[in-house]
Amino acid sequence: MSNNYGAPKAELNELGRIQDRISFLYLEHARVNRQDSAVTVTDQRGTVFVPSAMVNVLLLGPGIDITHRAMELIGDSGMAVVWVGEHGVRQYAHGRPLDHSSKFLEQQAKLVSNRRSRIMVARKMYQMRFPNEDVSKMTMQQLRGKEGSRVRNVYQEQSQKTGVMWERREYRVDDFESSTPINKALTAAHQALYGLSCSVIVALGAAPGLGFIHTGHDLSFVYDFADLYKAEYSIPIAFEATAKHGNNDIADWTRRMMRDAFANGKLLARMVRDLKNLLSIDENLRAESMHLWDDKQGLQKFGVQYHEYEDGDDER
Known part of the structure; x- marks a missing residue:
């Protein structure tokens, strides 16, 4: 009741x-x-x-x-x-981590704050897109160029497969209707993927804004993470939706098709594994209890009363 x-x-x-x-x-x-x-x-x-x-x-x-x-x-x-906006072109807020732990956030902040570890994670992301190639020696500029070529090829392949004409990616956030049907579908599909990516990130306790490739936006890491799956999910589904429905409620049809693609949970489980791998999270590590930080003695117990010595040190 x-x-x-x-x-x-x-x-x-x-x-x-x-x-x-x-x-x-x-x-x-x-x-x-x-x-x-x-x-x-x-x-x-x-x-x-x-x-x-x-x-x-x-x-x-x-x-x-x-x-x-x-x-x-x-x-x-x-x-x-x-x-989201009228056709799902913006996103604004999120809930709290499921386990109320800061282990993902602390690890992410540690990795993104060091130039060497940041490049390491960025290369991990690119390596996932090029599993048969060694990208460990490539610069970020080389990796961006390689990724750009891959995405262009994906667009062309999907265009040939579905018969949907493709020229270039273009859209206006403030004028969704001015786009071509395929660009509308891509916007709707990517938005759904961003939503799911953001959900996994925040539910595990990582920060949407601490990106390794994208930077300067409160969803930088969401864009990093979602880019790993666009070639398999949002791009093919956008082309398929356009081929089937043209400009007829294309955003709604695309969202439904993305929902159906997510329904079996395989992508969700994969995202959880990928995020843990990218941030090098120990599967056995649990950090659900709060501690106090100490620069000399390491983590100290939270929720107990400490007493002050004359030299300024504390004791339990």
Whole structure:
């Protein structure tokens, strides 16, 4: 039975694992509220209940009215929230890490703050795209050129495969309708992929803004990460959607096709493994408890009272 306060906050072991969750849910023109541990979505057709711990990312389109209590539940359950424009061309916010741990964030900050380790991670990302080649000696300029050539080839291959004419990638964030159908489809497909990528990043506790290749944007790492999967997912699906539907509700059709491609959870599980590999996260490392940092004695216990000595040192 529901009450004014809702159900108690879920414990960590009660929340669904990232790879077991539904990839994303797109909503528009509806009111989003909370009842117990479920997000409620109400429009002119009625109300549906969405278990908060079973969705990775919630895409909120135009006409959404969401309550503070719903956002509280979403944040507690680790669901990423992406506020999107009319055709899904922007994203703004996200929830808290699922395990409330800082191990991913600390490792990411450590790697991105050192020039040598940053290049190492960037090369890892490029190596994933060129598994049969050694990129360990290439400069960032060489890697960018190599990646640019690969993506151009992917566009041309998909154009030939689907019969969709391809010239170049172009779009305006403030004028979605001015783009060609294939560019609209690519924008919608990439946006869905960014949403899922952002969900995995923040759910594991990494920072969307600390990129290794992209930099200077609050979603730099999301763009880094999503680029690993565009050639397999968003680009082929955008061309397929355009071939099937032309300019007829192309953004909606593309989102649905991306959702269907994510449905089996294989990409989600792969993203989790890839993120751990990129950041060199020890699978057995658990850092869910808070500590106090000490420059001489290492991590110290949190939640105990310390006493001051005359020389300024502390004791438990």
